[in-house]
Amino acid sequence: MSAMSQAEAILTxxxxxxxxxxxxxxxxxxxxxxxxxxxxxxxLHAGSxxxxxGESGSGKSTxxxxxxxxxxxxxxxxxFQGRDLAALPASELRAERRHIQMVFQDPFASLNPRMKVxxxxxxxxxxxxxxxxxxxxxxxxQMLKRVGLxxxxxxxxxxxxxxxxxxxIGIARALVLExxxxxxxEPVSALDVSIQAQILLLLKELQQExxxxxxxxxxxxxxxxxxxxxxxxxxxxxxVEQGKVDDIYAAPTQEYTRNLLNSIPGRxxxxxxxx
Amino acid sequence: MTELLRMEGLTVAxxxxxxxxxxxxxxxxxxxGKxxxxxGESGSGKSLxxxxxMGLLSRQLKRLHGKVIFQGxxxxxxxxxxxxxxxxxxxxxxxxEPMTSLNPVLTVGYxxxxxxxxxxxxxxxxxxxxxxxxxxxxxxPAGRANxxxxxxxxxxxxxVMIAMSxxxxxxxxxADEPTTALDVTVxxxxxxxxxxxxxxxxxxxxxxxxxFGVVADIADNVVVMFRGQIVESGPVADVLHKPQHPYTQALxxxxxxxxxxxxxxxxxxxxxxxxxxx
Numbered sequence: 001m002s003a004m005s006q007a008e009a010i011l012t013x014x015x016x017x018x019x020x021x022x023x024x025x026x027x028x029x030x031x032x033x034x035x036x037x038x039x040x041x042x043x044l045h046a047g048s049x050x051x052x053x054g055e056s057g058s059g060k061s062t063x064x065x066x067x068x069x070x071x072x073x074x075x076x077x078x079x080f081q082g083r084d085l086a087a088l089p090a091s092e093l094r095a096e097r098r099h100i101q102m103v104f105q106d107p108f109a110s111l112n113p114r115m116k117v118x119x120x121x122x123x124x125x126x127x128x129x130x131x132x133x134x135x136x137x138x139x140x141x142q143m144l145k146r147v148g149l150x151x152x153x154x155x156x157x158x159x160x161x162x163x164x165x166x167x168x169i170g171i172a173r174a175l176v177l178e179x180x181x182x183x184x185x186e187p188v189s190a191l192d193v194s195i196q197a198q199i200l201l202l203l204k205e206l207q208q209e210x211x212x213x214x215x216x217x218x219x220x221x222x223x224x225x226x227x228x229x230x231x232x233x234x235x236x237x238x239x240v241e242q243g244k245v246d247d248i249y250a251a252p253t254q255e256y257t258r259n260l261l262n263s264i265p266g267r268x269x270x271x272x273x274x275x
Numbered sequence: 276m277t278e279l280l281r282m283e284g285l286t287v288a289x290x291x292x293x294x295x296x297x298x299x300x301x302x303x304x305x306x307x308g309k310x311x312x313x314x315g316e317s318g319s320g321k322s323l324x325x326x327x328x329m330g331l332l333s334r335q336l337k338r339l340h341g342k343v344i345f346q347g348x349x350x351x352x353x354x355x356x357x358x359x360x361x362x363x364x365x366x367x368x369x370x371x372e373p374m375t376s377l378n379p380v381l382t383v384g385y386x387x388x389x390x391x392x393x394x395x396x397x398x399x400x401x402x403x404x405x406x407x408x409x410x411x412x413x414x415x416p417a418g419r420a421n422x423x424x425x426x427x428x429x430x431x432x433x434x435v436m437i438a439m440s441x442x443x444x445x446x447x448x449x450a451d452e453p454t455t456a457l458d459v460t461v462x463x464x465x466x467x468x469x470x471x472x473x474x475x476x477x478x479x480x481x482x483x484x485x486x487f488g489v490v491a492d493i494a495d496n497v498v499v500m501f502r503g504q505i506v507e508s509g510p511v512a513d514v515l516h517k518p519q520h521p522y523t524q525a526l527x528x529x530x531x532x533x534x535x536x537x538x539x540x541x542x543x544x545x546x547x548x549x550x551x552x553x
Contacts, residue, residue, distance in 0.1 A: 193316070193530055249534070263460040
């Protein structure tokens with residue numbers, strides 16, 4: 001995949017700024033400003049995975065939401081295939097959204113408990129009016145089978161599935177639209193390590209098959225090492241360091257990154273264990 | 276090195292359906308000044324095992340068999356009042372979520388002091404001095420005794436929880452996923468703190484986790500649980516580097532390494548079931 005990093009950028013963010021105001025002080029009588037994104041620029045190459053890592057409050061999830069235009073920016077531009085999403089009229093933005101999908105962290109909270117799985121996965125096709133009812137059903141079925149579910153599962157409700165299966169449903173919902181970019185916000189953090197491995201492998205396979213580009217938000221540096229081609233390290237709304245995953249893990253140039261990597265639990269012992 | 280805790284054949288099931296064994300014939304020992312990690316996936320029974328030591332199983336669950344021998348005394352024969360004298364005084368406990376375990380309307384100093392008053396009868400200046408000492412031991416300025424939990428960060432709250440749990444200098448500490456909710460750098464600090472306290476106070480630590488990386492950092496001995504049973508146990512170096520049981524091998528194979536050298540391999544449960552049947 002490293003050969004693909006030469007490919008052109010499919011999604012580029014330039015000088016993103018976003019400030020939240022927050023209640024502070026005892027009983028919340030004060031106000032303070034939090035810079036969630038402070039002049040952040042990233043670019044995602046077609047067919048590759050860009051991981052955004054950082055601790056809680058570093059601004060990584062805000063970055064994900066701003067890239068998708070789920071939150072308005074204070075300033076900056078997000079170019080998708082050369083068009084600035086922030087400047088598009090609402091109707092055109094909605095059309096573009098088909099190409100930029102999201103997989104969420106919590107497989108329990110991100111699926112509507114009152115909808116059947118077939119309807120959840122098919123909803124995007126309905127909204128974007130892709131194909132007639134028969135074609136849509138066919139696409140949904142195909143996608144569900146691809147992520148490891150069955151035709152019978154279409155008639156079931158989310159509560160009938162385990163966490164790992166729900167995450168498969170979430171992935172099917174995002175990918176049935178055949179998007180170009182998928183933003184994954186901590187997609188495996190809530191899962192057991194064996195399920196986590198399944199989902200990571202599935203994401204990698206689908207990336208190859210469908211030529212997807214991933215933005216992968218995570219706090220888990222071990223997972224990032226496995227899935228990413230490039231890494232952006234964020235801290236307090238700023239980018240501390242970015243580059244190829246091999247380079248940054250082998251020779252971080254910033255103290256903050258070094259500290260982060262040294263904090264990976266069992267780093268030395270587990271490295272020996274795997275030989 | 277003295278034996279602190281010996282679990283013998285612990286078996287736990289729902290009171291309503293006693294044939295479903297959530298914890299099945301679990302036995303292990305813990306020595307003073309050592310750390311035993313119980314590691315397993317969700318539903319493996321690791322937390323129920325920890326709660327059973329304290330006699331804190333929910334009412335829907337029942338301990339069918341098993342002894343919990345702590346400092347030579349079988350805790351399962353004690354009544355509630357006798358257990359209350361052991362919880363918090365001779366066995367401390369830390370939970371995963373520092374925010375839900377602390378009372379939001381009381382200062383952290385008050386909450387640390389509670390067990391000192393109840394168990395040791397400390398009051399006034401002596402109590403204040405002891406609280407200040409405890410806070411410093413866990414790396415929080417003594418002045419923060421008057422702070423409320425919401426004024427502290429996640430890591431600081433977990434430090435307060437640790438100060439509470441070691442307040443009466445217990446012989447044993449049970450830590451149930453104490454760093455799971457924390458950032459990775461904070462996690463490293465808390466693990467270091469727990470390890471130091473364990474050595475300094477010669478405590479035995481029973482540490483519950485799902486993360487083999489954490490196990491590698493903190494454990495002396497490891498107990499691997501799968502579907503309520505112990506599949507493998509032994510010194511940490513043996514279990515990590517020479518796992519004997521197919522489940523341990525499979526679980527280790529799906530932990531991503533920090534070097535990215537190892538291909539991930541999910542657990543093949545069908546194969547594992549055949550292995551178990553054989």
